[in-house]
Amino acid sequence: MNQDTDSDSESLSTDSTSSMSDSDDDRISDRISLTEKSEAAALLSTDNDDEEENEVVKSILDGKKLNRNHPPSIILEDMITDICFHPKVDTIGVASITGDIFLYTYNNEETNLVSTIESHLKACRDIEFSADGLSLFSVGKDLCIAITDVETKKLTRFYEKAHEQPIYTMTIINEHVFATGDDDGVVKLWDLRRKGSEPICSIKKVEDYISAMITNREAKYLACASGDGCLTTLNIPERKMHVQSEEYDEELTCLGLFKMESKLLLTTSKGKMYIYNWGEFGLHSDEFPNITKKAINCMIPITENVAITGGEDGILRATSLFPHQHLGIVGQHDFSVETLDISNNGTLIASSSHNNDIKFWNVQYFETLNVNQTIKGGKKKQLVHNLPSSQIKNQSDFFAEM
Structure with a gap:
């Protein structure tokens, strides 16, 4: 391709x-x-x-x-802190260190800035569209939570001083409930049906920042990764801690669900991957050795079995979980990859780096990619093997065309 x-x-x-x-x-x-x-x-x-x-x-x-099959890059003047695809239309939200949120439409020929939302006075750290795409949730270093109407660009809900410390991450649990986690390890649950600005639950079980949170469709448990190396799981209906894992000697960075939400993948600052059986959060069931020893900063599921990770080396890599195998390089940035997301139809991913750029990669080929096909040459070849979306060709492909 x-x-x-x-x-x-x-x-x-x-x-x-x-x-x-x-x-x-x-x-x-x-x-x-x-x-x-x-x-x-x-x-x-x-x-x-x-x-x-x-x-x-x-x-x-x-x-x-x-023969472009993906949108051109987006470059901002300021550092990009998060990106999020709209669930219904070809629009992507971009959060910045200045607190502004930019909405871009995209197609294979161009990207266009259509709106700028000024919701935060300091860095906007995490954004997420509601499942119906009508609302945009955002949290920031200014301790605030903002919910914006996507069509009118007007605030529909604003939680001032929602946390005592800067909010690091958030996740939407269902149409009424969402969760936020801050730099001090505090997790709060919020119910949109409740009037006022008080959470329905506030729990602190770790001493470092909450890096990622995730739940499944059942929404019984909320898994929270933290900078102090613990996976802490909360019981959402009972509003209390469920169980806490053993402590790892590295920061936990990302969480993702695979195998029809039966498996939880956890990544770390040392490039490792751990798999948990969903519901069994005390100890991981499988561990994957790191391939580069570089931090995994972001991760998204592409299929029920394949994850794409972005690291501090600027490389996007694809990994098959079952069987465990590094599939190759999806794309490249000049600097550390910080954020990843997948489009509403699953054909595109977008990634951003410290170069203030957003690149798009067409990953439709994963629908037919044979994950059981071993890359000849072992792990060294896996490290440098370029997949169809990569900007760089493999040497063997080059000579095959001659």
């Missing part, structure tokens, strides 16, 4: 086209559509007097070569 090979070619195309008038651009496009590549190359060589036009022709040719 042909992919973008250089993000610079995107910027070249945008910059060059924007400098031309609409009529000039249409004229060039018509000429390209009537010629083959050889004729376009001849056009480049003969029209030496119009260097600007040549650049546009070259950009259009480059664009045709790319």
